[in-house]
Amino acid sequence: MTAPALIALAHGSRDPRSAETITALVAEVRKMRPDLRIETAFLELSKPSFGSVVTKLVKAGYDEIVVVPLLLSDAYHAKVDVPTAIAEQTSKHEGLQIRATDILGLEPAxxxxxxxxxxxxxxxxxxxxxxxxxxxxxxxxxxxxxxxxxxxxxxxxxxxxxxxxxxxxxxxxxxxxxxxxxxxxxxxxxxxxxxxxxxxxxxxxxxxxxxxxxxxxxxADPMGAHPELARTILARYAVGAVELVPV
Incomplete structure (x- = not known):
């Protein structure tokens, strides 16, 4: 059975450095799990959009997706924007299951x-x-x-x-x-x-x-593409993938 695809979903920014950094972070995740289909997507302002990435994965045969929100604060984007985007894509693709994990959050690590x-x-x-x-x-x-x-x-x-x-x-x-x-x-x-x-x-x-x-x-500079962040993304993915398994 094919493992669910992973979408690392960031907010997005008009500053190109932001998307470049997120892309580098997701590259770190891919290094750790080359067996997984891992994609980067953005809620707004940057490309690729969440909708376009979901469509690409569906066309590639994936019917299960785990979304890891690359957010540090459990506020509006996490509570409203992410669920709204997922609901919209789920309604567009029959039979598709999308599970959002907890955000990256405020890990002491x-x-x-x-x-x-x-x-x-x-x-x-x-x-x-x-x-x-x-x-x-x-x-x-x-x-x-x-x-x-x-x-x-x-x-x-x-x-x-x-x-x-x-x-x-x-x-x-x-x-x-x-x-x-x-x-x-x-x-x-x-x-x-x-x-x-x-x-x-x-x-x-x-x-x-x-x-x-x-x-x-x-x-100091922002945290950037650090392996600890990549490990946290994979830990969130692991929980989301388990939650997609039928009971």
Whole structure:
């Protein structure tokens, strides 16, 4: 029996660097599971679209698909956009089963990626001393999603024994610049910012700009195509594939 196809479904961006990074991440997944049919798709703004990828898989003979949403926050895109897109495609293709897994989310293991990217940024900036950290994320109108980011930030700060603030690029304060200025108001001068984003784009760029204007000594790149993310995608897929098995 053919294993279900895997669609890694990202939101999409007008910034071409975003799609390039997602494509590189999915390439990491393919390296780990060359036996699977694995495709990249986007909800909007980037190509290929989710609908076009589903149609391609159906034409290739797949009647079971597991969708892994490449989202870090369990907010509107996860709760509304993804289910709506799946319902639309299921209705278009008779006999097709599509199972959406949990999002990538806020795995503590991702803190290792943040540390790696931050070390790279500190090395480039020739910074050897830190007295505060900021965790920059996209942000949401859903307060529970923002609270989850704040909890992850506290866990990260506890690990490094440094004060930490969560900051958001949209929807809710504080912005990265505000978080950095708040620390500077406390007398801290060596403040670094980690980017809890999957890929480059407008929001990470804006967060970086605001942080540096406010006096941050270094800002890390987004997480990017890291093997830990690829392993998490496959772990989500494994659960979704099992859920497609008839009871």
């Amino acid at each position: 991702f803190l290792e990626i943040l540390d790696l990217r931050l070390r790279e940024a500190l090395k480039t900036a020739r910074v050897r001393e830190l007295d505060a950290l900021v965790l920059a994320a996209a942000g949401s109108t859903d307060p529970l999603a923002n609270q989850a980011v704040a909890r992850l930030a506290r866990l990260w700060g506890t690990h490094h024994k440094l004060p930490v603030k969560a900051a958001f690029a949209t929807a809710t304060p504080p912005a990265t610049g505000e978080a950095v200025r708040a620390f500077r108001g406390e007398g801290r001068r060596h403040i670094a910012v980690a980017s809890f984003f999957l890929a480059p784009g407008f929001l990470p760029d804006r967060a970086t700009e605001l942080a540096l204007e406010a006096g941050a000594v270094a800002v």
